[in-house]
Amino acid sequence: MAETFRSFIMLTNANVAGKYIYRDEFQILPAPDHFPRAPYSEAHHPCLLEVKYNFNPDSNKTMPDQTEVPDWIQRKDHEKKLIHEIARLFDVFSFSKFVFTQDQHSWTIRTDDNIAIEPEWRQLSYFVRGHQHEISEFTNSPVAQIDEIKTAKFYNFGARYTGSDFSVPDLFSDILDAYYSLDQDNKNAFLKSATLFNNAIRIKPISPSISFACFVSSIETLVDHLHKGVKIEKCKECSAPRYAVTRKFTDFLKKYSSESDEVIRFYKQSYSQRSKILHAGALFTGEHIPVEWAESDWEAYHMNSGIERICRIAFTNWILEKHSFPLSP
Structure with missing residues (x-):
């Protein structure tokens, strides 16, 4: 070879x-x-x-x-x-x-050399x-x-500075070591979650609601993979699963993100909001009816930025644990 x-x-x-x-x-x-x-x-x-x-x-x-x-x-x-x-x-x-x-x-419209606005149909490529x-x-x-930026600082800030050069978190090489040590089944599961996460980033300017649902689903995909093949005990009286999906979701994030009461409430609120978006069309303010000039859906903004940060932290800690690295702060 x-x-x-x-x-x-x-x-x-x-x-x-x-x-x-x-x-x-x-x-x-x-x-x-x-x-x-x-x-x-x-x-x-x-x-x-x-x-x-x-x-x-x-x-x-x-x-x-x-x-x-x-x-x-x-x-x-x-x-x-x-x-x-x-x-x-x-x-x-x-x-x-x-x-x-x-x-x-x-x-496309030319933006250089002060050329008069003249739209042209072009292929986007390089x-x-x-x-x-x-x-x-x-x-x-x-x-x-x-x-290489301190990982905790990187994720807590939640974005790159406008105009900054290409950089990576200082744990990135360790993360890659952990990923490439996974068996193919775990790799495929993580790539599914990563694809949903990336779709959430791309969709966010178009639909914050669907973006939010994708962020939550990226976590849920990995949670489902971890419980694959595990028999869920049911209540003898009502036949309801003893280990409900919301609890699996919150338990995963308690382990790999944070166990604070405030953040746990956010996990539960996020899963509930995801269900409302997908099953009841409960979109964030401004998607189906444009917001007024002085109006802004700050709750949607904070929920979206919060779940994005939680995804990165949880995925980092999950993948590092697979390679016996200590969980990141």
Whole structure:
């Protein structure tokens, strides 16, 4: 099984000014000077993601018409899986993350050189001619390491500073160690939760209510995985489950987030609100009827930001526990 190195051009939500190296698995580097860049600090910024992997195509894999899947397609699928996995980990554990625009089209308006407003229908994408995708080894870059921020400070603040460079929490490498040590079943369960979490982030500007429900469901997905195959005892008198779903949800967060009475009340309120949104259409203020100029749904804002922070803390502690690291503060 031959070692393969690949270099991918990626876009991020923050400028990559340094390098991040995760063991001998992957590294992130600043884009070369000749790569096109947006003339703004808050934009989609190019960088390089270099990965190493071992891969053998499966000669038994077939297309729907029963023809053999070519080796190059299997390799591309494998690379896509690697990138997706890395991106999902950044989605959950870092505020600096990858941005994907491929295969999207939209009306665009030029914002440079004072050109008169003239909408154009364009494909949203980014590529650089002549970039060498196939490499023989990782690039030995002289740039400094990217900033690592104290994890507790990172999550308590709840966001990155506008215009700040690409950074990661200082526990990020430990988190990756823990993730890559998981068996495939646990990895798949976590990736499902991470995907729901990322969907919640993306949906938030469109629908805070559905975003909130996705945050709660990202936790519930992992809770359900942990109780998979566990027989739930039922009450002999009324046949109701003795271990109700709300209790499973709150017990998980008490263990991996906080046991304070105030936060436990928030867990229960969050699960109840999620049910109202999904089953009764109880949207947050302003979604079905636009808010007035002086009106704002601060409760929705605090619930959304609160559950997002709780997700990150709980997922961090759960995954670190799997690798016998002490729970983060």
